[in-house]
Amino acid sequence: MRPFSYLSAPDVATAVGAIAEHPGARFLGGGTNLVDLIRQNIERPDTVVDISRLPLDRIEELPDGGLRIGALVRNSRLAAHPLVRTRYPVLSQALLAGASAQLRNMATVGGNLLQRTRCPYFYDTAAHCNKREPGAGCDALDALDGAQRSTAVLGTSGHCIAAHPSDLCVALAALDAEVEAESVRGVRRIPLTGFHRLPGGTPHLETELAADELITAVELPALPWAVNSRYRKVRDRASYAFALVSVAAALDVRDGTVAGVRLALGGVGTKPWRARAAEQVLTGARADGAAFAEAAGAELAGAVGRSGNAFKTELARRTVVATLNRLSADGSPV
Ligand SMILES: Cc1cc2nc3c(=O)[nH]c(=O)nc-3n(C[C@H](O)[C@H](O)[C@H](O)COP(=O)(O)OP(=O)(O)OC[C@H]3O[C@@H](n4cnc5c(N)ncnc54)[C@H](O)[C@@H]3O)c2cc1C
Numbered sequence: 001m002r003p004f005s006y007l008s009a010p011d012v013a014t015a016v017g018a019i020a021e022h023p024g025a026r027f028l029g030g031g032t033n034l035v036d037l038i039r040q041n042i043e044r045p046d047t048v049v050d051i052s053r054l055p056l057d058r059i060e061e062l063p064d065g066g067l068r069i070g071a072l073v074r075n076s077r078l079a080a081h082p083l084v085r086t087r088y089p090v091l092s093q094a095l096l097a098g099a100s101a102q103l104r105n106m107a108t109v110g111g112n113l114l115q116r117t118r119c120p121y122f123y124d125t126a127a128h129c130n131k132r133e134p135g136a137g138c139d140a141l142d143a144l145d146g147a148q149r150s151t152a153v154l155g156t157s158g159h160c161i162a163a164h165p166s167d168l169c170v171a172l173a174a175l176d177a178e179v180e181a182e183s184v185r186g187v188r189r190i191p192l193t194g195f196h197r198l199p200g201g202t203p204h205l206e207t208e209l210a211a212d213e214l215i216t217a218v219e220l221p222a223l224p225w226a227v228n229s230r231y232r233k234v235r236d237r238a239s240y241a242f243a244l245v246s247v248a249a250a251l252d253v254r255d256g257t258v259a260g261v262r263l264a265l266g267g268v269g270t271k272p273w274r275a276r277a278a279e280q281v282l283t284g285a286r287a288d289g290a291a292f293a294e295a296a297g298a299e300l301a302g303a304v305g306r307s308g309n310a311f312k313t314e315l316a317r318r319t320v321v322a323t324l325n326r327l328s329a330d331g332s333p334v
Contacts, residue, residue, distance in 0.1 A: 001039050008050040009253070012182060012214065015051050020184045022035060022047040027214060029072065029111035032103050036069045037116065042132060048296055052108075056216055059083070065222035071110030071215040075168065076101065078109065088220060090229035090248050094171035097233040100240045110215035112168045113179065113195065113208065118242050119162035120147045130159045131203040138203075141306075150242065150307025153316075155270040155305055160203030163267055164196060165242050170266035173274045174248040177220050179211040192218070196271035203270075225252035225260055232323045234315060243267035245316045251327040253287045261324075263295075268303070268316050275299040278320065287328040289321060296320035 004023075009015035019025050025047035028034055039045035054277040056070035060082050067083060078084055079095035099107065121127040121139045128137035140151055140161050169192065177192040196207055209215070229250035235241040246266035253261045261282045263275040278295035285291040296317040303313040 001041070002044055004038070004045050005047045006050065007047060008053060010053060011141060012054055012056070012216065014048055014203070016183050016212065016214050018047070018049045019214070019218060020151045022049075025049050025164060027051045027110075029108035030074070030106035031036045031111075032099075033109050038094075042116075042123065051110075051214065053298070056110075062219065062222070065224070069218045069220070071217055072108050074105055075107045075109070075112065076104040079104070083331035085228070086176060087171075088171075088223075088226050088229065089176060089225065090172045090231045090250060091168075091220075093231035094167040094233075094246075094248060094296055095247070097231060098167040109206060109218055110166070112166055113172075113192075113215060114205075114209070115166055117162035118150055118165045120150065122162060122244065131162055131199070131206075134202070134204045143308060146308060148306050151306070151309050152270045153268050153303040153305050153309055153312050154265070154273055154300075155198045155202070157199045157201065157270075159201050160199035160270065161306070161309075162199070162270060164269060165173045166272060166273050167231070167233065167243060167246060167266060169196070169244075170246055170264045171248045172218065172220075173272040174229075174250060174262040174264035175220050175223060175226065176262075177218050179209075179215055180217040180219065182216045183210060183213045185222075187216070189219075191272045192272070199229055199270050215319075223250065226250045226262070228252065228327055229262070230323055230327055232319055232326075234319055245312055245319050247319045247323045249317075249320075249323045249327055251287070251324060253328055256287055258282045258287050258291070259283050263299075263320065263324075265299070265316060265320070268312050276299075276319070282324075287324075289325060291326040293317070294323075 026045040028050045056072040060068045079092045127139045144257040151161040172192045179190045233246040248264045250262040265273040278299035
């Protein structure tokens, strides 16, 4: 581990000022990803700006019924919040499906948005990885040793097939969340669905956030029928494992017809995957298994499977159908 300077920021202005002055610096939230990456010599900041004492740990109701969530709210606290559990169950379930209780007690909302992929080659400094080292090549593309099991089938490129690992971001993508970011230039908002980038030829550029911007909050717009929402995660172990496939869904059924639907996928995409093609098929359709299967098929038509991850396409199709079947059986309580 390389030595670095440590600075604890008492307020937002100091934090964004420090990062502007030290372009090689990194913010430290809960540290559950960054510290591992520094230890493994993958991240090499010259300065670490500790933001854990900033007053960004509030969960507030917005006038329209939405929620404003401070970037330093811990994942466990957000999952347990009464307004999250009742109005956005998909969000609470996604958080509780991630990591372990100890990690969720440390992990923050802002840090979860920026966590790096779990592709094994990204963490193996002896391997070729364009995300870790631009232009190095991608060993995951031709992997035969089981490493492809964790990789993506949607949004991949000839330079990177690493899957995005976050559960929280899949729920946020379905809920049309917005990210608020602050720098010395001011405050701006970025829709969550546009926050993460597809890898293309530059997989090391993962988000639209500039290097000197601090995530200050995430806002959820009101969505009354999100009370009928659900997060389903398929993984190799019942807990403490990243998703092979996950589905975040909210469904509004009126007189047997889909009046509204929100759908996003995890584990299969190079970014949290908002399933707009499926939503288009479903809106106005009968809320039944045939429509759910057609919608899932439309979304996954562009999937590119490789020897070690081709199973994910069918698994995702089935998980979408099962999740929507369950939501339609539960009915729309609004
Ligand atoms: C064993 C293990 C299992 C896990 N399983 C899962 C899982 O199943 N599902 C899942 O979703 N996650 C999982 N995680 C990931 C975990 O959720 C993330 O490590 C965590 O959310 C990151 O939050 P943090 O606050 O600790 O971020 P940090 O480690 O502090 O930071 C991560 C990155 O975000 C940057 N950053 C942090 N806060 C801000 C901010 N406010 N503004 C700008 N930049 C910021 C940091 O500079 C750093 O680059 C797992 C992690 C581990 C170690």
